[in-house]
Amino acid sequence: MAEQETSDGRIDLTDLVDYPRETLDIELKTWIDLADKIAQAKLARHIAALANHGGGYLVFGFRDDQSVAEERPTELSAYSRDTFGKIVTRYLTPAFQCDVELVRSSAGPVFPVVRVPSHGPMPVGAKADGPHDAKGQPQGIRAGAYYIRKPGPKSEAVLGMEDWQPLIRRCVLSDRDSLLADIGRAVQPRAERPSVAETDRLSAWHDASAERWRRIVAGAAALRWPVPIVANHCQLSYMLLSEAGVAIPPGDLRPLLEQANREVRQTVFTGWSMFYPFTRPEIAAALHPEHDDGTGIDVLESNLIGDGNFDTSLPDYWRYAADGRATILRPYREDRPRSVQEQGRSAGSWLSPETVIRETAELVAHARTMAERCGGERVAFRCSWRGLAGREIDDFGGIYWSPGRSAQADQRTTAGTWEVPVLVADWHSVVAELSCPVLSLFGFRDCTAELVAGLAPRFVKL
Structure with a gap:
């Protein structure tokens, strides 16, 4: 591409x-x-x-x-x-x-x-x-x-x-x-307290996927990126939950993700979608065993890093397991050479609030859509951002945030579990709970569900 x-x-x-x-x-x-x-x-x-x-x-x-x-x-x-x-x-x-x-x-x-x-x-x-x-x-x-x-x-x-x-x-x-939206309005739109087993399972998936990604990055001999990717990226994960368990036939993963992609684009569409199952041979998503030793369930995996000499916009890496666990790791859009050129800001020096909120919204929309299709009753989320220290709030064209606000902490992880009706009826609040703690590190006090709702029309750019 x-x-x-x-x-x-x-x-x-x-x-x-x-x-x-x-x-x-x-x-x-x-x-x-x-x-x-x-x-x-x-x-x-x-x-x-x-x-x-x-x-x-x-x-x-x-x-x-x-x-x-x-x-x-x-x-x-x-x-x-x-x-x-x-x-x-x-x-x-x-x-x-x-x-x-x-x-x-x-x-x-x-x-x-x-x-x-x-x-x-x-x-x-x-x-x-x-x-x-x-x-x-x-x-x-x-x-x-x-x-x-x-x-x-x-x-x-x-x-x-x-x-x-x-x-x-x-x-x-x-x-x-x-x-579901009507039902959800009668539901307290707060994160549920997940069980210890659920928390541990999603955390283990999140961390194991990050470790697999770090090995791939280390092996990308031709990798060229303005800042170290391992130290400057976000990872967004979710897990579908059901009393009966979630079991997706591995052969159905690709068509389900294609269908979900079409639906999510009604909420978020910038032209570079999460969990998009490309079909070009060199970047096509492929099935892998969950673990490097060949054990575990089937996982559809997409690696846009390759040897690092990629011709795509973002060197995304994502995995989708047949039991409804998903994760995506990507460096910040703000650090791309094109962004540096157009914004006149050096890589690693700034972070876009709109992008943080929009990408979290896309994750929530994707999880809700897949839950509806695969029998999920609840969804657990775990989201991590690294490489924040020293960055300053700024944004792409069209939005002005008060300058001079920078982060002292280097990373932030948020988590929560919600019923599917709440993800439909009150997704602005869910997105705010997952993304606003990141922006609070910058002294950004105006991140609320109302802000998410106000920004939402900008999430569909195509």
């Missing part, structure tokens, strides 16, 4: 245009006349199918064989949010907003990418026919039909229960969030 990013971390859309492919999540389209009514109807069908799939992307400028399409337009102003908003309003119900990003490929040309959000408690249906042909048949889309993504990939109408089943399940899960 080529490093083409902004200061707020937008990067993985570049992968869509550097390595174009068609999947159930991605539809490639050539350059088309967006004023053409038939083309609009066909796009509406694809948008409906992607929404009913749980979200996805329309990528323009490529043929079905992944080659770059010829006859490129002289300008791309037609590929706008307004254009696709009108298409959705004209043909689909319930209406929703698609985001449009002009993404520059590593080779130089810019390509429009349309992000289609997931449906909500109701599936997305067609409310109008496309233009009729000479025989009176609608072209592109038919009123009353519900479209889904099918192998091919294709965007086709739902035909039977086999097609309806996964769509209905996602709608039920979405509606369940609303129900």
Whole structure:
């Protein structure tokens, strides 16, 4: 994945245009006349199918064989949010907003990418026919039909229960969030006191994963990072809990994480998602035994460090165990060479409050989503930040914090356990309890659930 990013971390859309492919999540389209009514109807069908799939992307400028399409337009102003908003309003119900990003490929040309959000408690249906042909048949889309993504990939109408089943399940899960939120409002939104066994188990997983990561970092002979990663990073972990236990078939881990990724992006989406199961061979997530001696349960592991000569934005390392334990270790975005260049601050000298809160929010959203899918009733969290001493509070563009506040302590670990309904109904408070103690080391006294709620609209940047 080529490093083409902004200061707020937008990067993985570049992968869509550097390595174009068609999947159930991605539809490639050539350059088309967006004023053409038939083309609009066909796009509406694809948008409906992607929404009913749980979200996805329309990528323009490529043929079905992944080659770059010829006859490129002289300008791309037609590929706008307004254009696709009108298409959705004209043909689909319930209406929703698609985001449009002009993404520059590593080779130089810019390509429009349309992000289609997931449906909500109701599936997305067609409310109008496309233009009729000479025989009176609608072209592109038919009123009353519900479209889904099918192998091919294709965007086709739902035909039977086999097609309806996964769509209905996602709608039920979405509606369940609303129900859980109602229940959660009646629940005291405080962390439960976890059992000693639960605390010890999550702590052991957290520490063992950190030790495995340190060995990988030590073996990365070509590693180039402005500050020592082992001393300057965060580690965010969680564990799904249930009276019956959580057991995920190892073969289901990747598709479950792909589905969770789509759902989490409704809450946090900067373009570089946690626990994202990349598929490129050199960075693809792979199954490993939990322990180095080959024992333990299966763990899906993703290592973006390699030999250290990585071409990604952040050298993430994450593990997801088949019993619902998860952890991710990553250096600070603030220390990236690009961030140093754009901010004019040296690596290791500052910390972004928004990033601390946003990444904690992403972890909480991911845990809640996986708990809903895997039978988790509660979630235990353990979060650690290292390399804080001497850093000063600052932020990426658009936010001003009072300067001059720096940390004297070098590390902070927070933990807590919450019922899933609370993670739905009062996630702002959960995020505040896990992240605010870090910022308090800087004399930051304004970190509250209300601050998290106020920052939340900034968490979806794409």
